[in-house]
Amino acid sequence: xxxxxxxxxxxxxxxxxxxxxxxxxxxxxxxxxxxxxxxxxxxxxxxxxxxxxxxxxxxxxxxxxxxxxxxxxxxxxxxxxxxxxxxxxxxxxxxxxxxxxxxxxxxxxxxxxxxxxxxxxxxxxxxxxx
Numbered sequence: 569x570x571x572x573x574x575x576x577x578x579x580x581x582x583x584x585x586x587x588x589x590x591x592x593x594x595x596x597x598x599x600x601x602x603x604x605x606x607x608x609x610x611x612x613x614x615x616x617x618x619x620x621x622x623x624x625x626x627x628x629x630x631x632x633x634x635x636x637x638x639x640x641x642x643x644x645x646x647x648x649x650x651x652x653x654x655x656x657x658x659x660x661x662x663x664x665x666x667x668x669x670x671x672x673x674x675x676x677x678x679x680x681x682x683x684x685x686x687x688x689x690x691x692x693x694x695x696x697x698x
Contacts, residue, residue, distance in 0.1 A: 569594035569621055575607045579694030580615040580651075582607070587620035592630035596637050610646040613693045617686065619655040623662055631666040650680035651689035660684060 569588045577583055584598050602608060654660050663682045683689040 571598040571601075573598065573601055573605070575605070577615070579613055579690055581612045583615040583617060585617045585620070588622065590618070590621045590623045590626055592626065592633050595626075595630075595634050599634075599637060610648075612646070612648045614648055614650040615686075615689060615693060616650065616652045618659065618663070619653055619686070623654065623659045626662065628665075631662070634666060648679070649693055651693050652680065652682045653686045653689045654682060654684060657684075 569586055569590045571584055571586045571594065574583045574585070575581070582602060584602065586594070586598065602614070652663050654663055660682055667680065667682065681689075681692060683692070
């Protein structure tokens with residue numbers, strides 16, 4: 569899987585656009601790259617666009633490792649608002665499963681949602697309650 573990280577936008581502070589066959593390693597790589605960037609700070613509005621990625625081959629074990637990375641990196645403590653955008657109903661379901669797995673490993677619930685429409689994701693990110 570390939571990914572591009574773009575800092576800045578409206579309303580997102582950072583966007584990650586992925587494409588190709590998703591792997592647990594690639595998911596970890598883009599997350600690590602965002603966290604390591606000098607622009608990283610608490611309270612980011614993050615848009616993750618997986619519409620051109622194939623998430624179907626990811627296993628439950630891969631999502632569990634991803635959830636463990638969230639916990640290890642203490643992503644929940646930074647107060648981010650994260651919108652994931654996916655292309656298919658299957659990707660929507662597996663991304664929600666990942667959300668459930670992550671929730672069991674984090675000290676606090678993350679403010680993140682899964683969308684099929686990028687405009688709805690941006691609307692939610694820009695909500696004044698964020």
